[in-house]
Amino acid sequence: MMKKPYFVAILVLVSMVIVFGTLAQIIVTKSDKPVLDLRAKLVNGTVYLNDKDIPIDVVFRNVGDKPVRLLGIFDDLAAQRIIFHLKMTDSKGTPIETLGGGKISLSQDSIKYFTLGKDETYTVRLNLKDFLLENYSLKSGSYDVTVIYFNQYGEDCFKGRLKSNPEKLTVAEIN
Amino acid sequence: MTIEVEGTAPSQHEPVNIALAPWETRVLDIMNDLVGHGNGYVKSEGGISITHSGAPGAVLARMFISEPGKGYSAANSFIDPETTASQRWHGSGLRLKNLDGAKLEPVMTVRNTAPGLSRIQGRIIYTRSDGTTGTVDIPQKPVAAGKTKTFSMENLVKNLPSDATYGGIELEYDTPNGTVVTSVQSISQNGDHVFQVPMFDPQNMPSSAGGAPWKGESDNRTIVYIKNETDMSRNFIVHLKYDGGQYTPGIKEIKPRQTVAIDFQELRDRQIPDDMGSVIPLDIMTGQIAWSARGREAKTLSGRSEQISMYGGVVNTYSCFNCCENSTADTWINPQAAAIVREAETWFMANQTETNCYQQQYGPFVANVSMWSSTETDVATVSDGLVYGAGVGYSEIGATVPTVLWFHWGGGYCEPWYDEVYRHGSVEVVGVEKIQYKVGSTWTDIPSGGIGPVCNGTSVSFKAIPTSGSFPSSQPTWSGDASGNGVEKTVTFSTAGSRTVSATAGNSVSTMVNVGPANANITLTWLAPAVTTNTGSGQSTASAAPFVPEYIACADLGTNEWKLRVKKVEAKTNITIYTGGFRDPSANPPISQTEAIDANTKMNAYYTSGVKQSWHTTAASEAHENYHNTEWTCTANHYWGPTETALELLKVSYASYNSEAAAITQIKAAATGADAKMAAFRTASLTYWGTLADNAASRPYAAGQIVLNGHISTIVTLAATNNWTGVPGVATANPNVANPCYQQFSAYNP
Numbered sequence: 001m002m003k004k005p006y007f008v009a010i011l012v013l014v015s016m017v018i019v020f021g022t023l024a025q026i027i028v029t030k031s032d033k034p035v036l037d038l039r040a041k042l043v044n045g046t047v048y049l050n051d052k053d054i055p056i057d058v059v060f061r062n063v064g065d066k067p068v069r070l071l072g073i074f075d076d077l078a079a080q081r082i083i084f085h086l087k088m089t090d091s092k093g094t095p096i097e098t099l100g101g102g103k104i105s106l107s108q109d110s111i112k113y114f115t116l117g118k119d120e121t122y123t124v125r126l127n128l129k130d131f132l133l134e135n136y137s138l139k140s141g142s143y144d145v146t147v148i149y150f151n152q153y154g155e156d157c158f159k160g161r162l163k164s165n166p167e168k169l170t171v172a173e174i175n
Numbered sequence: 176m177t178i179e180v181e182g183t184a185p186s187q188h189e190p191v192n193i194a195l196a197p198w199e200t201r202v203l204d205i206m207n208d209l210v211g212h213g214n215g216y217v218k219s220e221g222g223i224s225i226t227h228s229g230a231p232g233a234v235l236a237r238m239f240i241s242e243p244g245k246g247y248s249a250a251n252s253f254i255d256p257e258t259t260a261s262q263r264w265h266g267s268g269l270r271l272k273n274l275d276g277a278k279l280e281p282v283m284t285v286r287n288t289a290p291g292l293s294r295i296q297g298r299i300i301y302t303r304s305d306g307t308t309g310t311v312d313i314p315q316k317p318v319a320a321g322k323t324k325t326f327s328m329e330n331l332v333k334n335l336p337s338d339a340t341y342g343g344i345e346l347e348y349d350t351p352n353g354t355v356v357t358s359v360q361s362i363s364q365n366g367d368h369v370f371q372v373p374m375f376d377p378q379n380m381p382s383s384a385g386g387a388p389w390k391g392e393s394d395n396r397t398i399v400y401i402k403n404e405t406d407m408s409r410n411f412i413v414h415l416k417y418d419g420g421q422y423t424p425g426i427k428e429i430k431p432r433q434t435v436a437i438d439f440q441e442l443r444d445r446q447i448p449d450d451m452g453s454v455i456p457l458d459i460m461t462g463q464i465a466w467s468a469r470g471r472e473a474k475t476l477s478g479r480s481e482q483i484s485m486y487g488g489v490v491n492t493y494s495c496f497n498c499c500e501n502s503t504a505d506t507w508i509n510p511q512a513a514a515i516v517r518e519a520e521t522w523f524m525a526n527q528t529e530t531n532c533y534q535q536q537y538g539p540f541v542a543n544v545s546m547w548s549s550t551e552t553d554v555a556t557v558s559d560g561l562v563y564g565a566g567v568g569y570s571e572i573g574a575t576v577p578t579v580l581w582f583h584w585g586g587g588y589c590e591p592w593y594d595e596v597y598r599h600g601s602v603e604v605v606g607v608e609k610i611q612y613k614v615g616s617t618w619t620d621i622p623s624g625g626i627g628p629v630c631n632g633t634s635v636s637f638k639a640i641p642t643s644g645s646f647p648s649s650q651p652t653w654s655g656d657a658s659g660n661g662v663e664k665t666v667t668f669s670t671a672g673s674r675t676v677s678a679t680a681g682n683s684v685s686t687m688v689n690v691g692p693a694n695a696n697i698t699l700t701w702l703a704p705a706v707t708t709n710t711g712s713g714q715s716t717a718s719a720a721p722f723v724p725e726y727i728a729c730a731d732l733g734t735n736e737w738k739l740r741v742k743k744v745e746a747k748t749n750i751t752i753y754t755g756g757f758r759d760p761s762a763n764p765p766i767s768q769t770e771a772i773d774a775n776t777k778m779n780a781y782y783t784s785g786v787k788q789s790w791h792t793t794a795a796s797e798a799h800e801n802y803h804n805t806e807w808t809c810t811a812n813h814y815w816g817p818t819e820t821a822l823e824l825l826k827v828s829y830a831s832y833n834s835e836a837a838a839i840t841q842i843k844a845a846a847t848g849a850d851a852k853m854a855a856f857r858t859a860s861l862t863y864w865g866t867l868a869d870n871a872a873s874r875p876y877a878a879g880q881i882v883l884n885g886h887i888s889t890i891v892t893l894a895a896t897n898n899w900t901g902v903p904g905v906a907t908a909n910p911n912v913a914n915p916c917y918q919q920f921s922a923y924n925p
Contacts (some may be wrong), residue, residue, distance in 0.1 A: 078716050079714060081718060087858075093851070094843070094844045094846065094848065094851065099718070101857075102717050102861075103806075103864070104716045104869075105714055105716070106714055106786055107713075107714055109712070109756065111786070133721060152870070
């Protein structure tokens, strides 16, 4: 009974706590201070049109006071395309259509978790080209790339949306 | 002076001598004062001769005759035999019928003052209603010396055409000049009207110009008679000046010997326009008539006016001659400039004004032109002032116009100075060079392929450009989707497809206008989910395929905008189904009680755990992922409405992009353009989709569980058959799959 006022307060702040109320202590606080920070870092700031891959590192950092558990389904490309979404714009601000977003049916044996302690980081390497439409060809120029992470799956783990810093990508003519 | 009377009973015994003081006027009764027998009477024929001792012209005499019993009265003037120059007497305006069409009896009275017999003969030249003339000869009549004879001409005119109502009379005699005087009258049968015809010596005519007052009240008719005294066709002009205006029927031709009657009251009442298009206002009742012969020869025409009151029984004759014929005052061509289209015609005319010898000005009127000319006959030809547009260009239209100035040297002598002047104007023969259309406030040439697509329901303003100069009034004519006349035309297009607008002014120029479809809201076109099956043991997914929009753009030229229109948007869910990693109870059913318990326990746990278990079916996965497709469909459908509205508010300057494709490219690429709107649409949809639970006891697992429940029931049946115990049945019989988009939609303002 004592927790009821507290629960109502969290309900107002973050809707997902309705389902995973027990996680509230891990991923959010009363002051709504973020528990995770997401940073994007292009491995190569300048790439070439004929590059097969455009690797980009996505770094999760625990910026809270308590450990944070993450659903570890980062190795599977299909799963990556569900939980990561790339927002990409060209130098004029025109959005570049990308893949990403959707639903995934977890199987019992595929569910893995890992925990980030305070200030610990975890890096996932994505290939930006995996998120471009099949028939899309990058043109030379500069782009802003922002990585969005969204997870609604798992138990006792972080659920919600994280948005990275915009990263500048320069695509040069074929070397 | 001595006054000698002939034709009384008793006769005058001897001439009477009387003396007139300077400027004195005296009225003398014939029987009392001149014959001396107050109880005598005046015979039906007679004459009076007056001889005076004063200077020529110092005495004026008039004689008034009346016979009240017959309603007859007449005023006769005297002539001076010394001033006659020929053996002829002419008179114009001999009326053959009264104004009401009643028959009149023409009567001629001849007095022979010669010492011997005089023979008189002549002719009546009548005028038909069509302007043609006819002649009736007056047989020779003898008149003894000193006698007066009256001859009725009724028999001469009784068989004339019914439309011959007036004419002229010409008499000649064989005694010396001035020895015969004549008086001609047309008398109504009741005697109320006596139309006196003043006779004059044609060799002693005044100028062929004069004037008369005009009264146009209901019962007052003023008829002007002009008579050609020569054997050649002549021209004359007559004007009516009234308070506030002037009316000039124009220069008229008069045939040899013809008499012409002009009735301004009839011209006024019938509102017949003159050469310049003016009419006499109906409320004009008085004015001043002026007439003049045209040409370089003097004394060719005679003229007078006659005022008639039918009900008052009064007829007055009036003749006042000017010192000379009228002189040309000014000449110009009208219009000074004109524009016509190719193959069209327009009239040019020469206008003049003239003055009488008292410097009173008349006109303008349409002048006679001796020659018309065009400097560029491949552009315009001219005939009698009618200009024909032969080809596009400019030509000078010239008119050679006769003019005459009359110099009055006194003593009734006038000398003409004849000339021809050249006056010119210009004609522009135009066609349609092209059609322009208005973009915002700027007129722009229409490209060869036409314009468009223009937005359905919007208006486009067109302007026809002439080959040169400007179009004539009411040109060009518009057709196709446009109609009417004028240089500019605004058309509202409400029918989709290829439309045509044409401008015609001699030639036609057309342009095609591609009109876009009427704008209507569309719904997303949902394609069947793209399902990929993988035999591995991975995790099935349902992802949102990119939306595939198809745009068109239409031009709102009035606002100088290309506007984006959404033609179609395809949407789809990509589904990947993994068929491995589990045992399918339908393909590989449990073979023992233990397996049966495990199978149903695991399959019941699908819904309650939100995780695919080791007993599972592909159909259940398909049901699960298809449910996600249903979620994605209702999600995107919800956010599409405001997205379409936002997309169709996007626009770019029409003038800046020369094609629909270029406009669409720009509208898509702008920072807040269509691509950004679609990205926002996708983000909003994905965000909402993420709020739809996909875990234990959620609707997607319910969809899969419903499939699995069938297998659970089958295993229960199998267990019963095999007497297996402890096998659980369906744990969740009717899990909730209703209302896939059950969460409240978030606010969205793309």
